[in-house]
Amino acid sequence: MTAAITAIVMPKWGLSMKEGTVNAWLVEEGAQITVGVPILEVETDKIANVVEAADAGTLRRKVAPAGETLPVKALLGVLAEPDVPEQDIDAFIAGYVAPVETESDADTAAESAYQFIEVAGLRLRYARRGSAPPVVLFIHGFGGDLDNWLFNLDALAQSNTVLALDLPGHGQSDPRLPGAKLEDLARFVARFLDVVGVKSAHVVGHSMGGAISAQLALDAPGKVDSVSLIASAGLGPEINTGYIEGFVSAQSRRELKPMIEQLFADPGLVTRQLLDDLLKYKRLDGVTEVLTELSRAQFGGGVQSAQPGRRLGETGKRVLVVWGAEDRIIPATHASHAPTGASVKVIEGAGHMVQMEKASEVNALLKKHIAG
């Protein structure tokens, strides 16, 4: 009766993940598990995160010990009701075959899931997942890229069409800007939606991407179904300019690491690979100039120059505001500037990258908000 037995498997976080290491189990064998409970912590070459229960049941067996590195979809543990006999559990484990993903499959998948397109003369990278309406558009923040949504895109793609782009001057898009003001970037995002043939979308923005989302809702309300602002700029004047300047000027891993650690409530999440990827981006010709220009236009003089989020009430759009309580870049107190009627959630134990640190909580909030 394998139907009563459920596998806990190595998750796939992002397209490039091929394997993960079990850092620690967070529950004991015999524990009663409910959906959403953190079961174990897994570390990839990019980041560490908790695996939360997708199914309910009793944890009958920890198959993968802490310290073990296993491919995506490998069996980590077994959930079943207490009345399922031990030999059935043994048989399930013995008979479990993890679907094999070869390296070339993964590379092909990564290539087809990222697409390139020309928008207003700039080459842009974006990802598209899922096919069900409505469309959800994800906009990352200053210095980020679409992989900042590593733990969110697939979850939202289950019941929506998900789009995520690398803003101009970011990720693998051309290192040039269509203009450095929020209005310029919002206009560019609107053009992007035109080019990919999307009339309107639920817009989700993180940090500077949140300010762009709010600006888009003000300037092109017809393109925006709802707004979700995550640790968003554009809701108040304060911003940690020490971080911004340090991030822009950092040339080496040693300089960059203390900056990136400020993004997380748990600095242990910052891996060597995460820093390497950021350095590879920052070293591209033109990127330092782009980041300098953007930071001057938006955070020059030590404050946020525009706060479109505070005017969102005028648009009549539904607004969700999510913050990590320990945000050291933009203070969580800005959540109180959300327009009247907005849903506001400040999540404990998370920093500026709340959508990574508390992914399932943020995903649940986004799903509920988008479903209306």
Add this chain to the structure above:
Amino acid sequence: MARKISMKQAINEALDQEMTRDPSVIVMGEDIVGGAGAGGERDAWGGVLGVTKGLYAKHGDRLLDTPLSESAYIGAAIGAACCGMRPVAELMFIDFMGVCFDQIYNQAAKFRYMFGGKAETPVVIRTMVGAGFRAAAQHSQMLTPLFAHIPGLKVVCPATPYDTKGLLIQSIRDNDPVIFCEHKNLYGLEGDVPPTPYTIPLGEANVVREGKSCSIVTYGLMVHRATEAATALAKEGVDCEVVDLRTLSPLDIDTVIESVEKTGRLVCVDEANPRCSIAADVSAQVAQRAFDSLTAQIEMVTAPHTPVPFSPVLEDLYIPSAGQIADAVRRTMKGGRQ
């Protein structure tokens, strides 16, 4: 999107992109154009191993085929650099530096200092290093320590295609003379390289593998042998950190010391001969600056103090192997204080 290209292609792309970006960049050397321009086939050669192939068609006379006289054309490159050009001179094998050494160590390296900082010499000398090519004692040496010894020269020796492109572009943009050492047995190695130009700062080591038990510090081809050793040792529960120095002068000793402070053990690996080598230099600096962090003797794995043998069997024995590196790590794990 990053795609996989070889180290040879990464060098070619770096030269191409810098020649496109900056009209003062010129490339010169023996047979770097080949037959083109000399009545032969337009795409012939592109250097002895074809690294500069195709550049002549794009950049024409900014690629100069030189006479077989290193003292003449290396001197010319250094002179051009003093006069505002950014020459990249290809000196086939580092072994031939002897015939133009005055121009390099007693002229180019000194100008900034002797002319009160008013003279800059932005020249890059690209050259092949290393054994394993069955090319005998006069075409196989790892002479990186000779150049690292001289103040005023920068010395680079990359291990991957990604680092090669970024370090070569940085070397071309740098205002000091750079000896850019390319391991001939890595030319075919493929890796992810962004098509956009980018730079990696000179003097920054790269931790290519993190570990807690022992630091293996090396550069060039040996980075791959060290990583191989680390993978084998991981199965024995020995968790090695591998540091790729990337630039030998300036040397990023801070990253090495940070690593040793974490692991307490150091194995220096150098394909050069042991006396006065990069391995000896790193070992001495760590012994001096991080003595209290060391829990065991420092080990060195180098070539023996002999010329590179012509016999293929002996040549293979001459080059430090992953097995020798792993044995050195095992000795540090056994030795010293607990």
